[in-house]
Amino acid sequence: MKVSEAMTNDVRIADPDETIEQAARTLAEIDAGALPVGEDDRLVGMITDRDIAIRAIAEGKGPETKVREVMTPDIRYCFDDQEIDEVQKNMGDNRVRRMAVLNHDKRLVGILSFADIALSGARADQALKGASQPGGPHAQ
Structure with missing residues (x-):
C-alpha cells in the first residue's frame, strides 16, 4: 500500500512566528x-x-x-x-510517530501517523516498536 492511500490529506500548517498559544489552539481544534x-x-x-509542554511550559x-x-x-x-512498509520501518528507526508527506516537487501533501497506518489496515508494529524506544527528535 502506498503512503498516499493512508495519509491524512487535510493538513494545517503553523507559521514559525505565531505563538505557541496559537499553535496549541490549532492542535486542539483539529484534534x-x-x-x-x-x-x-x-x-x-x-x-x-510535547514540544509545547516540555520545551516551552516546563522551561x-x-x-x-x-x-x-x-x-x-x-x-x-x-x-x-x-x-x-518501508516508511513505517523508517519511522521506527527514527523514533517518530508522524511524518510529513511530500510529493516529488517537495511540496507538503499530507501527514502519516501511526493511526493512519493502523486505520489503513497495514500493521504498524515496526514503527510503534522503534518509536517507543527512548530518544528521537522530540526526546528531551
Missing part, C-alpha cells in the same frame, strides 16, 4: 498532536504538543513564545508514492 511549520512556501520544522516560557523557539527543525519526511 492533532503535531503541526508542520512552514515559512516562505518551505517546510521548516514540526511542532508537537517557564509563556504562551507568547514563538513557535520557532520550540519547534523541531529536523524534519522527517517521506514521499507520497512510497510503500507504507
Whole structure:
C-alpha cells in the first residue's frame, strides 16, 4: 500500500512566528498532536504538543513564545508514492510517530501517523516498536 492511500490529506500548517498559544489552539481544534511549520512556501520544522509542554511550559516560557523557539527543525519526511512498509520501518528507526508527506516537487501533501497506518489496515508494529524506544527528535 502506498503512503498516499493512508495519509491524512487535510493538513494545517503553523507559521514559525505565531505563538505557541496559537499553535496549541490549532492542535486542539483539529484534534492533532503535531503541526508542520512552514515559512516562505518551505517546510521548516514540526511542532508537537510535547514540544509545547516540555520545551516551552516546563522551561517557564509563556504562551507568547514563538513557535520557532520550540519547534523541531529536523524534519522527517517521506514521499507520497512510497510503500507504507518501508516508511513505517523508517519511522521506527527514527523514533517518530508522524511524518510529513511530500510529493516529488517537495511540496507538503499530507501527514502519516501511526493511526493512519493502523486505520489503513497495514500493521504498524515496526514503527510503534522503534518509536517507543527512548530518544528521537522530540526526546528531551
